[in-house]
Amino acid sequence: AAAPLITRLYGPEAFGLQGIFLAVVALLSTVTALGYPIAIVLPRDDGDAMGLVVLSIVIAIAVSLLTTVLLFFFGAPLLELLNAGAISGFMYLIPLAMLLTALGLVMGQWLIRHKAFTVTSSFSVFNATLIAVAKVIGGFTFPSAGMLIGINAAGGLVTTAATYVGWQRVRKRQPETTRPDIPVRKLITLARRHADFPLLRTPQNLINAASQGLPVLLLASYFGAGAAGQYALAIAVLALPANLIGGSVMSVFYPKVNEAIHSGENIRRLIIDATKGMAVIGFLPILLICLAGPPIFEFVFGREWGTSGAYAQWLAFWIFLQFVNKPAVAAIAPLRLQHGLLIYELFSTGAKLLALWLGIALFASDIVAVALFSLAGIAAYIWLILWVIRNSTEERVAALTPV
Numbered sequence: 001a002a003a004p005l006i007t008r009l010y011g012p013e014a015f016g017l018q019g020i021f022l023a024v025v026a027l028l029s030t031v032t033a034l035g036y037p038i039a040i041v042l043p044r045d046d047g048d049a050m051g052l053v054v055l056s057i058v059i060a061i062a063v064s065l066l067t068t069v070l071l072f073f074f075g076a077p078l079l080e081l082l083n084a085g086a087i088s089g090f091m092y093l094i095p096l097a098m099l100l101t102a103l104g105l106v107m108g109q110w111l112i113r114h115k116a117f118t119v120t121s122s123f124s125v126f127n128a129t130l131i132a133v134a135k136v137i138g139g140f141t142f143p144s145a146g147m148l149i150g151i152n153a154a155g156g157l158v159t160t161a162a163t164y165v166g167w168q169r170v171r172k173r174q175p176e177t178t179r180p181d182i183p184v185r186k187l188i189t190l191a192r193r194h195a196d197f198p199l200l201r202t203p204q205n206l207i208n209a210a211s212q213g214l215p216v217l218l219l220a221s222y223f224g225a226g227a228a229g230q231y232a233l234a235i236a237v238l239a240l241p242a243n244l245i246g247g248s249v250m251s252v253f254y255p256k257v258n259e260a261i262h263s264g265e266n267i268r269r270l271i272i273d274a275t276k277g278m279a280v281i282g283f284l285p286i287l288l289i290c291l292a293g294p295p296i297f298e299f300v301f302g303r304e305w306g307t308s309g310a311y312a313q314w315l316a317f318w319i320f321l322q323f324v325n326k327p328a329v330a331a332i333a334p335l336r337l338q339h340g341l342l343i344y345e346l347f348s349t350g351a352k353l354l355a356l357w358l359g360i361a362l363f364a365s366d367i368v369a370v371a372l373f374s375l376a377g378i379a380a381y382i383w384l385i386l387w388v389i390r391n392s393t394e395e396r397v398a399a400l401t402p403v
Contacts, residue, residue: 002132007233007301009139010148012308016216016225017145019232021087022152023213024079025097028067030205032102033060035197038333040109041255042194044262049113051182051190053106058187060102067095084217086225090146093153100156107160107167112251119166120251126162131155200338204345211349215356215373223366231370233301234311238289238319245281245323249274254330261334261400268392274327275385286320289313307366314371321381328388336400337391344387348380 007015033056040052070078075091111120131151138147191198220228253274260267289296289312297309332341355376359369 002136003233003237004300004302006132006135006139007305009136009143010145011143012226012229012233012304013224014143014145014148014229015232016220016227016229017086018148018152019216019228020084020220020225021090021093021145021149022232023216024084024087025094025101027206027209027213028094029098029101030209031202032063032098033057033106034063035202035205036191036194037102037105037109038201039194039197040106041113042258042333047182048190049110051186052194053110054182055187055191056106057103060099060106064095064099064102067098068092071095086220087149090149093149097153097156100153100160104156104160104163107163108251110167111163111170112255114170115255116166116170117248117252119170120163121248123159123162123166127155127159130158196336196338200342201333204338204342207342207345207349211345211352211377214353215370218356218360219366219369222360227307227366230305230308231311233305233308234297234315235319237297237308238286238312238315239322245278247326249278250326250330253327254334257331258334261397264397266394267331267335267397268389268394271327271331271389271392275324275389278324278326282320282323286316289316310367311370314367314374318374318377318381321378321385325381325385328385331388331392334400335388335392335396337388340387340391344380344384348377348384351380352376 036052036056036059040049040056043049043052071091071094076085076088079085079088079091108120111117134151134155135148138151216228216231219231257267257270260270289309293311293313293316294306294309297312298306301308332338352373355372356369359365359372363369
């Protein structure tokens, strides 16, 4: 709701630099806790789940400190390597943002495990309101990329603190086994037991983050920060259903699939029904953007955002499938399909980045580059959904069901 005012206050270049910062943070955040937070939902025993919480936090602190040291000695060349030299003045906010992202994910997964959805949703509303108000106030006082980046970092700090309050409330209702006085030997055992997350899920998340963030970095490098800002706005607007509804569905569906496997239910039917429901919800808004993206964006966000609407026309169906595939993605970890997901991510990301490069190198056109990138992504997401459904057989579920 605040976006039409915010876009008129800051402009494409400021949004582009913010997009570069967020892309770098998203890329590095995938390795901050080595994927262990995602495993918190899986154990039957709360003591094991709390062990994964402690393990995730220890790793996140260590990786964030290591990142700070690396940025101190090699920060500028590393950012140049990522085509992100324009944000070198904000590079010490990167490890802070990484740590806050990891802590928020850890506590969020614990809340999801205990179905504290009222807590998580209320904090999401609180976070969105706080950041939107701060950006509007900042836009009237000092509209710059630095203001946007600083607000995002500060918002992450406040959100993590608020989530911690909710996490403590839920934790106090749990038995003594949830207290984080866990011996190192148990942490090592848990790390080995869930080794598929750092070995398979973390590389997959890293590759996926690269496929999501590199378009911003490449567009900024070849066409300027303004083009990156246009792309960042298109993605932010189109991803709203995926973030608001899709994220909530995934939070609920992930533990539901895990419980269904434990009880031997029909997982395939569960995934198909949820996928159909997501498709029905998201189809009409996406169709509207496909038909009239540029005039809609110019009317809502301002005349200088027409290019963002043109990007959105091509990106819309890809983002729609990103929304629709949430049930399939949520089922991957409980179905133990992470090895296949890593292989999929290698091929799909390679195809998308090759398509993006062809648009830039052969056609020298940002619109063509975004269009080819989106078409490759559409093919990849269709394959992913069908692959998960195909592998959710009764035989596979029976093999995963505890005796």
